[in-house]
Amino acid sequence: MDKFMSMRIFSGAVEAGSFSVVAEHMSCSKGNVSRAVLSLEDQLQARLLQRTTRRVSLTEPGKRYxxxxxxxxxxxxxxxxxxxxxxxxxxxxLRVHCVTDLGLGQLTHSVIEYRRRFPAVSVHLKFLPRMANLIADEVDVSIVSAPTLPDSRNVIQLFPECRLQRTRVFVVYSCRHHIDAKIKTFVDFMTSHLREMLDSSFGSVPASEALNRVAQI
Structure with missing residues (x-):
């Protein structure tokens, strides 16, 4: 049995004063409770509990343990x-990398808005004129522009229907399995906020052209 589970069973037995009660509470058999306590005692080579037919009580070593x-x-x-x-x-x-050929002013504004919505997250921006290595460059999220990137579970294209001249905008992060809320909220926010900025700033201008203009800001 897992040692932490044995410790929980032992602590429960102490507080309940009975193997039967803790067995019912933890949905296990009385025999499992007894074996868990005995296993701890064998490992420690010390008697932790005094047993009677009705109750259990702590020994001196048991109290300290x-x-x-x-x-x-x-x-x-x-x-x-x-x-x-x-x-x-x-x-x-949250450590964010961005290539320098994207619109730095627009990105910075979006980060400020994200911080207002999620004040418990501090964002550290790092601008590099190249794609980042998430581990070597110590970043959580990378925003890059490239004609294409290999298919991966940790790559999202921000605007799949738009092209930035001959390139696209991608967000890259370490893993999409058990992703941190700070990463997920940042990616979701950047996608929606940048799109809102494009719509409000350029109105009826086609999205692809709007992205081209943003890159020049």
């Missing part, structure tokens, strides 16, 4: 909640 178990399990729960939160809540530092 229980207090530390509670702290460890609480820290583990906090760490898991924080990691899980990254998928649902946009926050933290």
């Amino acid at each position: 229980y207090q530390k178990c509670k702290r460890i399990l609480a820290d583990l729960d906090d760490a898991e909640a924080e990691a899980r939160d990254a998928h649902t809540r946009a926050r933290g530092r």
